[in-house]
Amino acid sequence: MGTASFSLLRMLADGGLHSGERLGRALGLSRSGLWNLIRRIEASGLRVLKVRGRGYRLAEALDLFELDALAAGLKKISPELCIEVLDECPSTNTVLAERAAAGAPHGTVLACEYQSAGRGRRGHSWVSAVGGSVAFSILWRFPRGAGALGGLSLAAAVGAAKALERLGTQGVAVKWPNDLYCEGRKLGGILIESSGAIVGPSAAIVGVGINVRLGAHARDRIGVPATDIASHCEATPSRTTVLVAALESIAGVLARFSREGFAPFREEWLQRHAWTGRRVALSQAGRRVAEGKVVGVAEDGALMLASVGGIERFHIGELSLRPE
Ligand code: ATP
Ligand code: BTN
Numbered sequence: 001m002g003t004a005s006f007s008l009l010r011m012l013a014d015g016g017l018h019s020g021e022r023l024g025r026a027l028g029l030s031r032s033g034l035w036n037l038i039r040r041i042e043a044s045g046l047r048v049l050k051v052r053g054r055g056y057r058l059a060e061a062l063d064l065f066e067l068d069a070l071a072a073g074l075k076k077i078s079p080e081l082c083i084e085v086l087d088e089c090p091s092t093n094t095v096l097a098e099r100a101a102a103g104a105p106h107g108t109v110l111a112c113e114y115q116s117a118g119r120g121r122r123g124h125s126w127v128s129a130v131g132g133s134v135a136f137s138i139l140w141r142f143p144r145g146a147g148a149l150g151g152l153s154l155a156a157a158v159g160a161a162k163a164l165e166r167l168g169t170q171g172v173a174v175k176w177p178n179d180l181y182c183e184g185r186k187l188g189g190i191l192i193e194s195s196g197a198i199v200g201p202s203a204a205i206v207g208v209g210i211n212v213r214l215g216a217h218a219r220d221r222i223g224v225p226a227t228d229i230a231s232h233c234e235a236t237p238s239r240t241t242v243l244v245a246a247l248e249s250i251a252g253v254l255a256r257f258s259r260e261g262f263a264p265f266r267e268e269w270l271q272r273h274a275w276t277g278r279r280v281a282l283s284q285a286g287r288r289v290a291e292g293k294v295v296g297v298a299e300d301g302a303l304m305l306a307s308v309g310g311i312e313r314f315h316i317g318e319l320s321l322r323p324e
Contacts, residue, residue, distance in 0.1 A: 001114060001130070004029075005040050006087040009130070015061030017054055044114070044130050045217030062131040063213070064113060066240045073244035078251045080107040081138070090117035092137040093191055093207040100139050100195075100203055107251075111136035111243060118209060120189055121178060122320065126209050129218035132228070134242045137207040140254045145200035150315055151262025151301025153178040153192045156206050158265045159253035160188060161272055163245040164210070167237045169229050173274035176294075176303050177316045180210070181274060185227035187211055206254065208246060212239050263299040270296055279324040280305070282314060290314065291324060 047059035096110045115135040118126030173181045180188035188210040196202030211228035230236040282290040292307030302313040
């Protein structure tokens with residue numbers, strides 16, 4: 001959408017009426033320049049109402065990050081984390097990976113108001129809504145090798161689930177290996193991208209996407225049944241509150257995972273696992289590689305399936321799990 005669009009959105013975010021003349025003056029724009037910016041904002045799925053002779057307002061107030069509250073919240077929870085919030089970026093994982101390669105320190109967090117080309121596993125895309133999603137990535141450096149990070153996406157999902165539960169979200173469930181669900185619909189996802197030698201040290205970019213409030217425009221773009229915190233919570237928390245709570249919980253999980261691996265999170269993961277006992281099929285690159293009944297997960301995060309040949313373990317890789 002561009003920096004100028006976000007400057008305008010900050011002025012309109014309160015949902016009140018703002019004179020076009022004042023908005024144009026504050027942004028150094030002509031009437032047609034302002035109008036072009038408004039059209040760009042509308043293309044992102046937000047509705048801007050024009051009140052003849054009086055100005056513009058958003059159809060609904062917009063929940064943008066409150067940077068002071070964010071800084072204060074983070075200072076309280078973790079001296080290890082250092083956050084930057086961008087207006088817009090293609091993918092917080094991609095940008096943070098570039099910074100990590102250039103030497104960004106452990107604990108660097110990158111969040112953005114709008115992620116335009118978010119990524120899921122296996123080249124899938126992740127959709128964000130302006131003012132309705134939380135998307136961020138954390139750079140964590142581990143003394144262990146990348147080979148020991150197998151259960152990391154499961155541990156991070158436990159951290160995210162606990163944060164959302166503390167904020168009052170009902171029925172949060174996890175799905176192997178990286179998803180958060182609520183009532184059978186996807187609420188969020190984790191994308192881990194690691195680098196380094198198998199035996200260590202290593203670094204991981206832990207990317208987290210959470211739907212806070214999805215409008216029709218975002219749901220259309222997602223194309224599969226998705227859900228948001230607002231649908232499972234009596235009072236929807238602000239995006240700032242969700243971001244601080246998720247960072248606090250996930251940073252705690254990462255610190256413990258670094259020392260002890262996935263084992264201490266296994267029980268908490270299984271308690272939230274919606275698919276235990278379910279018959280599933282595992283596939284890779286569109287080809288079915290196994291089928292059976294989900295028994296649970298092992299201490300290293302491997303999926304355990306009971307099939308005719310006994311109990312088999314599957315490591316994350318590029319595998320995809322579907323109900324039969
Ligand atoms: P797997 O079970 O293998 O993880 P998946 O379908 O969950 O498969 P992912 O790569 O984990 O795939 O997640 C990306 C998928 O999530 C996209 O292909 C899309 O279907 C869905 N998706 C994209 N954006 C959102 C969103 N904001 N909320 C919910 N689901 C989304
Ligand atoms: C999935 O379900 O496959 C994972 C989705 C992960 C989305 C988050 S949003 C922040 C970070 N940046 C990305 O491009 N992806 C992750």
